[in-house]
Amino acid sequence: MNLVWAFNPFDDNRKLQQKVLATANALLGARDELEAVYVASPNEIALGAAFDVAVELRFSEYPKTLVEKAVQKLGSKQIRATVLPQRELSLTASARMLAAYLVQRKTAITLVASHARKGVSRLFLGSFAEALVHAAKTDLLVLHEGSRALKREPTSLLFAHDLSEQGDRGFEQALRYAKKWKCALHVIHVPAPSYGLHFDDQDKQVEAYRKDVGRKIRRIEAALKRARVEGTVVIDAQWAPISELILARAKRVRADLLLVLAKSGRLAGFMGGSVTRQLLRASVAPVLVLKLG
Numbered sequence: 001m002n003l004v005w006a007f008n009p010f011d012d013n014r015k016l017q018q019k020v021l022a023t024a025n026a027l028l029g030a031r032d033e034l035e036a037v038y039v040a041s042p043n044e045i046a047l048g049a050a051f052d053v054a055v056e057l058r059f060s061e062y063p064k065t066l067v068e069k070a071v072q073k074l075g076s077k078q079i080r081a082t083v084l085p086q087r088e089l090s091l092t093a094s095a096r097m098l099a100a101y102l103v104q105r106k107t108a109i110t111l112v113a114s115h116a117r118k119g120v121s122r123l124f125l126g127s128f129a130e131a132l133v134h135a136a137k138t139d140l141l142v143l144h145e146g147s148r149a150l151k152r153e154p155t156s157l158l159f160a161h162d163l164s165e166q167g168d169r170g171f172e173q174a175l176r177y178a179k180k181w182k183c184a185l186h187v188i189h190v191p192a193p194s195y196g197l198h199f200d201d202q203d204k205q206v207e208a209y210r211k212d213v214g215r216k217i218r219r220i221e222a223a224l225k226r227a228r229v230e231g232t233v234v235i236d237a238q239w240a241p242i243s244e245l246i247l248a249r250a251k252r253v254r255a256d257l258l259l260v261l262a263k264s265g266r267l268a269g270f271m272g273g274s275v276t277r278q279l280l281r282a283s284v285a286p287v288l289v290l291k292l293g
Contacts, residue, residue: 001029001108001180005079006098006132007036008113009066010046014074016113019149021074023141023286024111026150036079037101038067039094041086059085095131102138109288110136114144114280133262133289139173140289141257148284154256158186160246160279162261163216170261170290171220177259177288178229185231186253187220189213190245196237243278250285258285261292 003024011017024034040059042048053062060083067081084101086094102110114129133140143149159174161167171187178185191213194206213235220233232253236245250258260276280287 001032002105003027003032003034004102004105004107004110005034005036006110006112007038007067007070009038009063009070010044011113013113013115016143016145017074019143019147020111020113021076022149022151023143026152027109034079035082035105036067036071037082037084037098038063039084039086039098041094042089043091043094059087091127091131092135095128095135098132099135099137102136107138110138110140112140112142114142137291137293139291141286142280142289143286144281146284147286150256150286153181153183155183156186156253156255157183157257157259158188158250158253158255159259161187161189161220163189163213166261166292169292171223173290174259175223175227175229178231179227185224185229186249186255187231187233188246188249189217189235190242191235191237242275243282246275246279247283250283255285257288258283259288259290261290
């Protein structure tokens with residue numbers, strides 16, 4: 001399994017870097033490879049202002065040396081350093097370049113560090129992380145300062161399922177991870193508010209909705225059983241923010257990783273006030289964002 005670390009040698013948050021490295025090491029198998037990739041662009045003023053470095057090296061060999069030194073300071077000599085020169089003054093262009101490289105390398109998971117912010121700015125991830133989540137076509141594992149680093153392969157996963165067709169594909173991906181790591185896979189579904197409403201003269205559409213939810217839940221339970229993967233499937237219809245219900249369930253099942261689909265049903269609208277964004281910001285467990293290509 002190829003892992004990539006979206007690395008920035010100019011990031012001085014050593015504690016967060018150590019969390020990312022520890023998590024990567026927990027996921028790496030004996031034959032797996034970890035590659036630190038940096039997109040060198042004019043957005044980094046320190047590169048353009050490196051006047052003691054030849055111009056032709058400022059966006060290639062120079063930052064590669066910085067990446068190698070940075071990972072060595074973290075105590076690792078087994079990480080391959082790669083620099084992708086990008087001359088456009090655009091974070092989106094940089095994210096797209098990295099996203100294309102991840103596909104080319106057939107990357108299984110890319111580790112991304114997100115910096116927590118205060119006040120209104122807390123509504124957004126670090127700008128490059130945000131752009132990468134939008135651009136990537138491969139799975140991303142996002143950690144922030146409050147994340148709990150993995151110390152071993154996961155023993156418990158939680159997947160937030162909206163019961164859509166996209167959600168089913170995300171569940172299949174989550175199931176593959178559970179089988180790879182030989183761990184439990186727990187599934188939570190937060191239904192629409194109408195699911196929990198009961199009237200004497202009940203709307204037939206609501207009843208049909210409940211039956212449809214029940215049918216899909218039983219199908220997920222059957223899939224877990226066929227795959228011989230331990231886990232639970234729950235419907236949480238409490239009147240509370242969806243993200244809070246998911247986070248509470250993650251704590252209850254002691255999830256090592258929280259798995260979400262980047263865009264799916266009620267979890268859609270990734271950066272616009274969405275459930276997914278709130279989970280990325282508040283989850284103690286690292287969040288594995290599943291991308292369906």
